[in-house]
Amino acid sequence: MLAAEHWALELARAAGLRTARTRLETFGTRDALVVERYDRTEDHRRIHQEDFTQVLGIASAAKYDQSTAAPSRLAQVAATASLHSRNAAAFKSELLKAVAFNVLVGNGDAHSKNYSVLIRETGEVELAPLYDVAPTLLLYARSSNAGHSVAGQARLNYITLDHLVREAGSWGMDVEEARAGVTGILVAAAEAHASVPQRLAHLPALVAARAEDLIAGSTARRQL
Template sequence: MSPRNTSLEVFLHGRHIGVLTGSGLRMSFRYDPDVIAEYGAASILLSLSLPIDRKKIDGPAVYNYFDGLLPEGQVRSHLAAENGLSTPDALGLLAILGADCAGAVQALPSGMTPDAPVDSQLMSADEVVRVVEALPTWDLPEDFAITASLGGIQSKVLLSRRRNGWAWPARGTVSTHIIKPEPLDSPVPHLIAAEDWALKVAAAAGLPAAKAHVEMFGSREAIVVTRYDRTPDGDRLHQEDFTQALALASTSKYETSTAPPSRLTQLAKAAGPHTRDDREFRRTLLRSVTFNLVIGNGDAHSKNYSMLIRDGGELELAPLYDLAPTLLLYAPSNNAGHVVGGQSRLNYLTLEHVVREGVAWGMEAGDAQATAIAVLESVERAAATVPAREEIGFLGELVTARAGDLLNGGTARRAIAGQAPVTP
């Protein structure tokens, strides 16, 4: 299969903002003249990595941003094969999936507009179960076409919640929820229950976090997550993840080099001028990093942090999502995702590393320390009170102990003395 030459019309909040052209790994994007005139060159509208420019924008930043809207791994390979495309053909895949993406961006074939989306198709309970049970492949009714996309490697389905049940988001319809079943081949046991628990601990600790609950769909247990980039009225909120903001490929979502400046330092300094309060933005980011450390999240990479982009280019950190204490469920999951204070291994990170990282962003040492300590103390209380299911019941005691370890200046333990190891 060879990449297809094509072009796509790009919309933001339903407004045409530019044209995406190219083939294969080469893409170009040009902003509309009226958008340039209204917002001005160098303004942030679509992405921190793609400021408005009067000239056509070429280079890897374009491909990495738009490719970052697409799923990864087995899901992407399956969708490409189903549509006769090569896996790297981001343009071809977006032509099929770009009607409903993360944030408020839509990429549509020429001649199509988002002005009059097809009504969502109400699904029977059996149809919903059939779709969820079939993941990571698809078993869809004949009149259900996949036209929505979300980044990430986990198998998921995007649906719209209606008063009378679930609906399939037909082309251009806003999806409102993400349904992720327990992975069939993950080495991490009880991942869905643990993610649900971690999100509730974050909320109890006073941190903004996506809302979710666990539900059975036939034989598959799944977490149902309310999309934070959608309003209760079904409008889109624009956002991008850190790989897109830093013009990184999705395949580079884990930071591998410890050479300064760290990836988080680059992000904090690039985003700061576009925030309402750059000091509070850094505090919020440090709170998120501290939380992922204390719960042992080995999947806190650059696709699992995002920013909301308000009209006019104001940036703010998105709520926490895709949280899971993977290290505490599967010992090899020891990668922090980002380098923090020169260290990228969860087993070796301490409060000192977190403070050092905050200082690298421009925070005062006392501010960074107070911010991190406040999170650890809040999590210490929350983890002890948020109930967990029996199979992951040990997490409350363990995360509470980990918070104490970090507050005392040490590394955080991975198990409670005498606790039996977790098995899939």
């Protein structure tokens, strides 16, 4: 899982998303994923961070979103946080691409504590870099929880491009722009998959195939 998470974050960065920087290390007999802090300024001052449970004022124990009722939790975050961002449309677009990437790699742990916002001293809000991104569904078949409901669908096995576009539409995004944004990140990840080293050899080709499935409008396969 450590190697797979490191690979997923490297792939996300290669596809153009902002991510936490990680590296694999061994301490004695224990393997570890070392994560570089992104919540600090260049002069080492802390940048305030809130995960999505904190943004919405809900209990940490409720981090998995299973509700199919509108507005979705993602829509609530998009509405609340984007109002305080420098560019609301850009904030929503970045969030949509992050959600689409987590669907692509089969991240069954993309819940409300694994997305965050950063809040600057001026009060400006921005989406935090991606972190805790792992292709859990592609390693463990039972890991099919999407973490957040997407257009009423909370199971990774069943989320399609149409779900992602309809979810973005509920945030007030133009649906054609949303479709182009999702398709763009899927294409970028598929094109970058071969250039990112991976110890688990089946993952790059599988994720590229999943991108093709999603772009074609179907659900994404779990094996080649």
